[in-house]
Amino acid sequence: MTRIPVIQAADPALAQAMGEVRAMLAACMQCGTCSASCPNAQSMDMTPRRMWRLVLMGRADAVFSSGAFWMCSNCYACTLRCPRGLPLTSAMNALKRIAGASGHPALARHGAFYRAFLDNVRRRGRVRETEMMMHYFSAAGPGEALRFTPLGLRLMRRGKVRLELGSGPWDGALAPLFERAARLEGKEARQ
Ligand code: SF4
Ligand code: SF4
Numbered sequence: 439m440t441r442i443p444v445i446q447a448a449d450p451a452l453a454q455a456m457g458e459v460r461a462m463l464a465a466c467m468q469c470g471t472c473s474a475s476c477p478n479a480q481s482m483d484m485t486p487r488r489m490w491r492l493v494l495m496g497r498a499d500a501v502f503s504s505g506a507f508w509m510c511s512n513c514y515a516c517t518l519r520c521p522r523g524l525p526l527t528s529a530m531n532a533l534k535r536i537a538g539a540s541g542h543p544a545l546a547r548h549g550a551f552y553r554a555f556l557d558n559v560r561r562r563g564r565v566r567e568t569e570m571m572m573h574y575f576s577a578a579g580p581g582e583a584l585r586f587t588p589l590g591l592r593l594m595r596r597g598k599v600r601l602e603l604g605s606g607p608w609d610g611a612l613a614p615l616f617e618r619a620a621r622l623e624g625k626e627a628r629q
Pocket of ligand 1: 468490523
């Protein structure tokens with residue numbers, strides 16, 4: 439995957455927010471089971487084990503200059519297999535949340551893509567690629583639309599992406615799941 443631009447070392451807001459994730463990982467013994475269990479590790483520019491090490495070292499610059507946590511698909515394999523019982527999937531999500539909320543220009547594009555993807559799944563019950571990308575382009579700007587145009591046209595020619603407008607049979611089907619997750623996250627944050 440493409441690396442995002444290097445974040446300034448010692449960005450104080452990011453470094454402070456990362457304290458929450460550091461606390462989740464304090465007992466990591468660097469065994470690497472999480473990396474070996476992760477089905478997406480090959481697409482990440484650093485393994486989960488390495489990322490946890492950098493988190494524990496307070497290296498916000500290296501963590502947020504990597505796109506690794508954006509590649510986590512919440513499969514929970516690492517969480518289930520970590521011999522220390524650490525909440526690794528929640529830690530990945532916390533990094534996404536911190537990066538998305540930071541307003542740091544180097545992180546804005548990834549955050550906008552992630553939000554457009556999840557919002558589309560919540561509203562439509564599955565991903566509608568064209569609608570999701572329109573939502574993303576409106577957040578990320580015309581430069582991003584131009585960057586994706588050749589790929590979009592290629593995919594459309596091959597029938598991989600369809601123009602789907604109006605309501606669909608799965609609209610709202612996953613909304614209760616999102617609401618429950620939001621309730622659980624709120625409860626988790628309060629604990
Ligand atoms: S599996 Fe758990 S203990 Fe092992 S490296 Fe990963 S986070 Fe650390
Ligand atoms: S939850 Fe994320 S980091 Fe953990 S194994 Fe699954 S994809 Fe990898």
